[in-house]
Amino acid sequence: MLKKGMDRRSQNMVEEIKSDYKASADLGLKRCMQCGLCTSNCPAAKHSNYDPREMVKMVLDDDQEIKENPDIWNCFYCYTCQSNCPVNNSACQVNQILRETILLEGGNNERIVEFLSYGYSYMDFGVGAIPSDFFDALVKDFGDHYIQLKINLEDIREELGLVDYNLKGESLDEIRNILIESGFKKRLETFQKQGES
Numbered sequence: 001m002l003k004k005g006m007d008r009r010s011q012n013m014v015e016e017i018k019s020d021y022k023a024s025a026d027l028g029l030k031r032c033m034q035c036g037l038c039t040s041n042c043p044a045a046k047h048s049n050y051d052p053r054e055m056v057k058m059v060l061d062d063d064q065e066i067k068e069n070p071d072i073w074n075c076f077y078c079y080t081c082q083s084n085c086p087v088n089n090s091a092c093q094v095n096q097i098l099r100e101t102i103l104l105e106g107g108n109n110e111r112i113v114e115f116l117s118y119g120y121s122y123m124d125f126g127v128g129a130i131p132s133d134f135f136d137a138l139v140k141d142f143g144d145h146y147i148q149l150k151i152n153l154e155d156i157r158e159e160l161g162l163v164d165y166n167l168k169g170e171s172l173d174e175i176r177n178i179l180i181e182s183g184f185k186k187r188l189e190t191f192q193k194q195g196e197s
């Protein structure tokens with residue numbers, strides 16, 4: 001079960017988003033006054049054509065073309081917009097629900113293929129790990145510092161008195177069972193197939 005109410009096409013986008021289980025009960029979507037604070041503080045907007053204020057406006061206008069806009073896939077859920085919005089709206093939540101709706105409607109699966117290894121890491125280690133596809137980009141941004149961190153992570157954690165990062169034994173089995181029984185694993189595999197076809 002992925003959504004509250006599967007007959008979502010009979011609703012406009014605002015109602016779809018407000019009724020989604022991911023939306024906060026007090027989400028101020030309808031109170032958006034188009035002040036643009038979300039965009040002015042958004043790192044994704046700074047480095048791409050993504051515009052959270054414009055996305056919210058198109059949702060409020062029930063403009064379905066927002067679902068075709070490739071820029072909405074640049075949001076990376078940092079929640080800065082949410083913490084800055086004066087009317088308790090969250091462009092971040094709006095984006096998450098919008099993207100999930102697009103995926104459920106069968107579109108843009110190729111856009112999440114590179115993130116699937118993040119999901120698979122829950123199966124392998126019991127925790128979310130940065131997708132290996134991003135390794136080169138992280139090395140480019142952080143250089144040798146990032147490589148040294150990767151190489152010495154276990155020693156650093158031990159020195160700090162932190163337990164093993166990955167889950168093991170029964171704990172890991174339990175997580176895997178939850179992911180299988182809840183349909184998470186199957187969903188990952190479905191997206192993988194759709195994204196690669």
Ligand code: SF4
Nearest residue numbers: 032033035036038085
């Ligand atoms: S900060 Fe909030 S009120 Fe302002 S444009 Fe963004 S969503 Fe709308």
Ligand code: SF4
Nearest residue numbers: 042075078079081092
């Ligand atoms: S969550 Fe997305 S929309 Fe909000 S500030 Fe971060 S990147 Fe921008």
